[in-house]
Amino acid sequence: MKIGIYPGSFDPITLGHLDIIIRASKLVDKLIIGVLKNSSKKPLFTVEERVELIERVTKNVPGTNNIEIASFDGLLVDFAKKQNATIIVRGLRAITDFEYELQIAQTNHKLCPSLDTVFFTTSVEYSYVSSSVVREIACYGGDISQFIPESILQSVYDKYKSIRSV
Ligand code: PNS
Numbered sequence: 001m002k003i004g005i006y007p008g009s010f011d012p013i014t015l016g017h018l019d020i021i022i023r024a025s026k027l028v029d030k031l032i033i034g035v036l037k038n039s040s041k042k043p044l045f046t047v048e049e050r051v052e053l054i055e056r057v058t059k060n061v062p063g064t065n066n067i068e069i070a071s072f073d074g075l076l077v078d079f080a081k082k083q084n085a086t087i088i089v090r091g092l093r094a095i096t097d098f099e100y101e102l103q104i105a106q107t108n109h110k111l112c113p114s115l116d117t118v119f120f121t122t123s124v125e126y127s128y129v130s131s132s133v134v135r136e137i138a139c140y141g142g143d144i145s146q147f148i149p150e151s152i153l154q155s156v157y158d159k160y161k162s163i164r165s166v
Contacts, residue, residue, distance in 0.1 A: 004028035004087035016126035077112040
């Protein structure tokens with residue numbers, strides 16, 4: 001059984017992420033979406049919330065019943081080994097992503113030679129979409145409806161509302 005991991009912060013999941021999930025789930029028997037728990041960045045959503053948002057978004061997507069969602073801490077290669085994964089999936093939006101992604105892919109392969117990284121080029125309509133841009137727009141109350149799935153739209157606005165009311 002070919003197991004792939006699509007790791008990321010997913011803070012929050014975007015339409016670009018969803019596009020990669022749908023395409024990558026066809027490449028492997030099981031696709032584990034690995035949500036990074038401890039990032040150097042301070043996330044907007046807790047890891048439990050990010051997992052729940054991904055569950056909500058992927059629940060009714062046809063052809064993606066081979067998806068699992070899990071959080072992880074520490075090194076990606078250790079998580080991948082524990083899950084018996086042989087493929088890491090990452091999306092490439094632009095050339096600016098490439099340098100960082102290449103370095104991480106090569107490092108991960110050195111740390112665990114049985115792991116290979118497969119890159120998906122993002123669909124053109126999502127090539128500029130990122131979680132950080134979504135957070136920036138939502139923070140100022142802007143319209144993020146073309147960037148993230150509709151089912152989580154209100155949760156993102158509510159999160160900023162709750163932050164402002166503290
Ligand atoms: O969505 P992101 O923030 O671009 O995802 C980055 C992620 C989670 C793939 C990367 O930070 C990661 O794998 N972190 C775990 C620690 C690790 O294994 N780093 C790579 C070796 S230096």
